[in-house]
Amino acid sequence: xxxxxxxxxxxxxxxxxxxxxxxxxxxSASYAAVGASFFTDVKLVGVVGDDFPxxxxxxxxxxxxxxxxxxxxxxxxxxxxxxxxxxxxxxTTLSTELNVFEHFTPxxxxxxxxxxxxxxxxxxxxxxxxxxxxxxxxxxIIADTMNLWIEIxxxxxxxxxxxxxxxxLNDSEARELTGQTSxxxxxxxxxxxxxxxxxxxxxxxGCLLFGxxxxxxxxAYPLEDIHDPTGAGDTFAGGxxxxxxxxxxxxxxxxxxxxxxVYGSVLASYNVEEFSLERMRSLNMTDVEDRxxxxxxxxxxxxxx
Amino acid sequence: xxxxxxxxxxxxxxxxxxxxxxxxxxxSASYAAVGASFFTDVKLVGVVGDDFPxxxxxxxxxxxxxxxxxxxxxxxxxxxxxxxxxxxxxxTTLSTELNVFEHFTPxxxxxxxxxxxxxxxxxxxxxxxxxxxxxxxxxxIIADTMNLWIEIxxxxxxxxxxxxxxxxLNDSEARELTGQTSxxxxxxxxxxxxxxxxxxxxxxxGCLLFGxxxxxxxxAYPLEDIHDPTGAGDTFAGGxxxxxxxxxxxxxxxxxxxxxxVYGSVLASYNVEEFSLERMRSLNMTDVEDRxxxxxxxxxxxxxx
Numbered sequence: 001x002x003x004x005x006x007x008x009x010x011x012x013x014x015x016x017x018x019x020x021x022x023x024x025x026x027x028s029a030s031y032a033a034v035g036a037s038f039f040t041d042v043k044l045v046g047v048v049g050d051d052f053p054x055x056x057x058x059x060x061x062x063x064x065x066x067x068x069x070x071x072x073x074x075x076x077x078x079x080x081x082x083x084x085x086x087x088x089x090x091x092t093t094l095s096t097e098l099n100v101f102e103h104f105t106p107x108x109x110x111x112x113x114x115x116x117x118x119x120x121x122x123x124x125x126x127x128x129x130x131x132x133x134x135x136x137x138x139x140x141i142i143a144d145t146m147n148l149w150i151e152i153x154x155x156x157x158x159x160x161x162x163x164x165x166x167x168x169l170n171d172s173e174a175r176e177l178t179g180q181t182s183x184x185x186x187x188x189x190x191x192x193x194x195x196x197x198x199x200x201x202x203x204x205x206g207c208l209l210f211g212x213x214x215x216x217x218x219x220a221y222p223l224e225d226i227h228d229p230t231g232a233g234d235t236f237a238g239g240x241x242x243x244x245x246x247x248x249x250x251x252x253x254x255x256x257x258x259x260x261x262v263y264g265s266v267l268a269s270y271n272v273e274e275f276s277l278e279r280m281r282s283l284n285m286t287d288v289e290d291r292x293x294x295x296x297x298x299x300x301x302x303x304x305x
Numbered sequence: 306x307x308x309x310x311x312x313x314x315x316x317x318x319x320x321x322x323x324x325x326x327x328x329x330x331x332x333s334a335s336y337a338a339v340g341a342s343f344f345t346d347v348k349l350v351g352v353v354g355d356d357f358p359x360x361x362x363x364x365x366x367x368x369x370x371x372x373x374x375x376x377x378x379x380x381x382x383x384x385x386x387x388x389x390x391x392x393x394x395x396x397t398t399l400s401t402e403l404n405v406f407e408h409f410t411p412x413x414x415x416x417x418x419x420x421x422x423x424x425x426x427x428x429x430x431x432x433x434x435x436x437x438x439x440x441x442x443x444x445x446i447i448a449d450t451m452n453l454w455i456e457i458x459x460x461x462x463x464x465x466x467x468x469x470x471x472x473x474l475n476d477s478e479a480r481e482l483t484g485q486t487s488x489x490x491x492x493x494x495x496x497x498x499x500x501x502x503x504x505x506x507x508x509x510x511g512c513l514l515f516g517x518x519x520x521x522x523x524x525a526y527p528l529e530d531i532h533d534p535t536g537a538g539d540t541f542a543g544g545x546x547x548x549x550x551x552x553x554x555x556x557x558x559x560x561x562x563x564x565x566x567v568y569g570s571v572l573a574s575y576n577v578e579e580f581s582l583e584r585m586r587s588l589n590m591t592d593v594e595d596r597x598x599x600x601x602x603x604x605x606x607x608x609x610x
Contacts, residue, residue, distance in 0.1 A: 087486040181392040183509065184527040204488065205510035206522070217511070217603050219522035222489040258606040298522050299604050301563040 002041035002066075003245040005033040005238065006106050006131050007121025007144075009046040009070075010078035014230055014275060015094070017086050024276035025056045026080060028121035028144065031231035034280050035238025035267045036119065037063040038288060039246040043112050045069035045131065049077040049100040059281070068109045073100040088226045089203055108134040117245035120164070121234055122146050125156040132163055140244060140252050142166045143195075144237045150176050161194035165252070168237050170201045183208060197257060199240070201233055209261050214254040218261050219299045221269035221291065228275040232268040235280075239264035266291045307346035307371075308550040310338040310543065311411050311436050312426025312449075314351040314375075315383035319535055319580060320399070322391050329581035330361045331385060333426035333449065336536035339585050340543025340572045341424065342368040343593060344551040348417050350374035350436065352409040354382040364586070373414045378405040393531045394508055413439040422550035425469070426539055427451050430461040437468055445549060445557050447471040448500075449542045455481050466499035470557070473542050475506045488513060502559075504545070504566060506538055514566050519559040523566050524604045526574035526596065533580040537573040540585075544569035571596045 007029030013022040029046045036042045043066040050072060060067055078101035081094040106127055116139040120128035128143055143164040149157050150173060157177075161167060167190055169177070174186040183200055187210035190198045198210045206220040243260040244252055266288055273279045312334030318327040334351045341347045348371040355377060365372055383406035386399040411432055421444040425433040433448055446469045454462050455478060462482075466472060472495055474482070479491040488505055492515035495503045503515045511525040548565040549557055571593055578584045 089486075181394075182529060182531075184529050188529075202510060205507060206524075208527070215527055215603050216606065217524035217527070218606075219511075219524070219604075222513070222520055222522070224487060224489050224493075226487075255607060262606050296606070298520050299524075301521065301523075301567050301601070302560060 001116045001139075001245040001248040002043060003036050003117040003119055003241045004043045004045065004069075004108075004112055004115040004131075005029050005036060005119045005121055005241070006045040006069075006128070007032055007123050007234070008078055008101060009048050009052075010080050010101070011052075012230060012276065013079070013081040013094075014228055015081075015083040016088070016228060017084070019227070019275070021275050023053075025059070026230060026276060027078065028123065028231075028234040030056075031234035031271070031277065032119055032121040032144075032238035032241070033060065033065050034063055034277055035235040035264070035271075036242030036245070037065055038239065038267065038283075038285065039242035039263070042066065042242070043069055043115060045106050045108060045112070047071040047073055047078075047100050047104045049073060049075045052077045059277070069106075069112055071104075071107070075100045082230070084229065088229055091229070106131050116140070116248065117241055118142065119237055119241035120144065120160075121237060125149050125153055125160040129156065129160050129163065139248065140165050142168060142237065142241050144168045144233065145173065147173050147176055158193060161190075164195050166197040166199065166257075167195040168199045168201065168233070168240070170203070170233060174198075174200045199261060201236060207236075207261060207265065209257060211254045211257065216254070216258045216261065218258075218265055219295065220265065221295065222298070223269060223272065226272045229272050230276070232272050235271040236264035236268040239267035262292060262295050263288070266295065306421050306444075306550040306553040307348055308341050308422040308424055308546045309348045309350065309374075309413075309417055309420040309436075310334050310341060310424045310426055310546070311350040311374075311433070312337055312428050312539070313383055313406060314353050314357075315385050315406070316357075317535060317581065318384070318386040318399075319533055320386075320388040321393070321533060322389070324532070324580070326580050328358075330364070331535060331581060332383065333428065333536075333539040335361075336539035336576070336582065337424055337426040337449075337543035337546070338365065338370050339368055339582055340540040340569070340576075341547030341550070342370055343544065343572065343588075343590065344547035344568070347371065347547070348374055348420060350411050350413060350417070352376040352378055352383075352405050354378060354380045354405045357382045364582070374411075374417055376409075376412070380405045387535070389534065393534055396534070411436050421445070421553065422546055423447065424542055424546035425449065425465075426542060430454050430458050430465040434461065434465050434468065444553070445470050447473060447542065447546050449473045449538065450478065452478050452481055463498060466495075469500050471502040471504065471562075472500040473504045473506065473538070473545070475508070475538060479503075479505045502562060506541060512541075512566060512570065514562060516559045516562065521559070521563045521566065523563075523570055524600065525570065526600065527603070528574060528577065531577045534577050535581070537577050540576040541569035541573040544572035567597060567600050568593070571600065
């Protein structure tokens with residue numbers, strides 16, 4: 001089964017305490033689509049300007065990502081610039097230029113309408129809902145979001161949540177959305193807003209997965225050096241969606257979701273090792289499976305004797 | 306094998322957003338000794354004043370804790386008062402009265418000198434070292450510490466670290482001790498300071514265990530309500546030490562340490578469910594083993610097909 005990914009595509013300028021790089025491939029959909037492409041066929045919906053480097057288009061093609069849904073508009077591509085501080089957990093947005101993204105309406109090619117797995121990567125919840133409006137009955141819909149939408153488009157977000165199977169968000173966003181400091185309570189409350197499954201990402205502390213009467217705590221991979229955290233969450237979401245789509249037989253089970261979350265964590269842990277999507281370019285499935293085993297080993301302990 | 310526990314014993318007044326209780330049994334050694342007593346015989350070294358309630362002494366006795374090393378001095382028992390805020394992760398110390406603890410010197414009864422397992426619960430590192438000076442060759446020494454000693458007694462702490470097998474500390478303390486924001490780097494650096502094993506506690510995010518070429522990530526139990534976090538870290542340390550002592554056959558292995566850390570986490574997760582050591586009073590080994598299985602279930606995912 002293939003997965004439809006919609007979100008932002010941009011050119012990023014990223015500054016870390018040790019380095020700075022400009023005009024990098026970025027955007028939630030770029031990371032998510034490439035992440036998902038490790039497991040299954042991907043259909044990408046997004047917009048770029050006519051300045052978008054052919055190199056990046058070629059990379060998507062090399063990952064066998066279907067670009068029929070990629071709109072190329074006259075004007076400049078969305079640009080974001082940010083700076084990470086020493087702990088790599090906090091970042092400051094230096095500038096955001098929406099450019100062609102400002103008037104983006106995700107219009108799906110007819111052939112995309114019956115895709116069974118959908119990943120609504122981080123964009124305005126209204127646009128995420130608009131994508132669903134154009135689809136027949138997808139089997140499993142995952143949405144990602146960010147604090148901005150909780151703050152300026154909460155009604156849209158709450159409307160979207162009733163339509164999705166799984167929400168992925170980070171710990172501070174889960175707290176902000178629910179007004180609960182306990183992540184356990186927050187996860188339960190978000191499930192009551194609509195999604196049967198909720199994944200709360202905790203950065204260097206891993207992530208929590210909530211389902212009905214099910215709970216899974218996934219560790220984070222112990223990286224000593226993180227070079228660029230940009231896109232880690234999007235890559236995670238892409239890995240989750242891609243794995244689920246690749247394993248589609250009958251209903252999505254909590255067991256599959258556990259594995260999907262580990263795969264997403266594996267991909268995200270690789271992605272932060274280099275700037276932008278650079279690490280993904282050299283990554284292969286043997287690397288992915290090796291680190292999956294490492295996740296198993298590092299969280300394993302013996303049952304009682 | 307039995308375990309010797311040394312640390313503070315006090316009377317706590319604890320305020321949370323919902324409740325306030327005075328004159329509770331507290332102190333690092335109280336929590337640690339009771340935690341360890343779930344697994345093995347415990348010898349307690351500490352000091353109390355002549356105002357220390359007989360009730361608390363009786364509770365130690367009921368837990369079969371050897372009190373030959375408990376000094377009762379003329380004067381008042383050590384008192385601490387603190388307040389937790391809404392997120393239960395931050396607390397403010399309202400007052401500290403050292404009282405008889407001010408001139409405490411842990412003097413070991415002769416019979417304690419050859420105890421094989423030692424838990425140096427949180428007290429000044431100089432006093433922790435003084436306990437080791439009075440011992441023959443213990444098999445495994447665990448030390449706990451706190452930010453105060455990193456700030457005002459770093460030399461003493463560094464001297465102690467060369468003499469212990471395992472250090473337990475929380476994430477902010479690990480960062481403060483090493484000047485590293487990455488906990489993975491911090492764990493490795495602390496191992497170079499002496500202890501072969503390091504456990505970094507991350508509160509609601511579980512804990513990380515470091516050994517030579519070994520790493521274990523232990524989840525935290527998903528509690529919806531925490532009533533009093535006081536002593537969680539001490540209870541954890543007690544559980545770790547008690548389990549290790551109870552399983553002593555040959556060298557302590559990383560495999561045993563993994564289990565010990567899960568047992569410590571189980572005990573700590575129960576302890577925060579009520580004020581002071583109240584939850585420990587009704588806890589039995591079936592409860593402990595049940596929750597151990599829950600830790601297994603919530604961190605379990607399938608290996609690759």
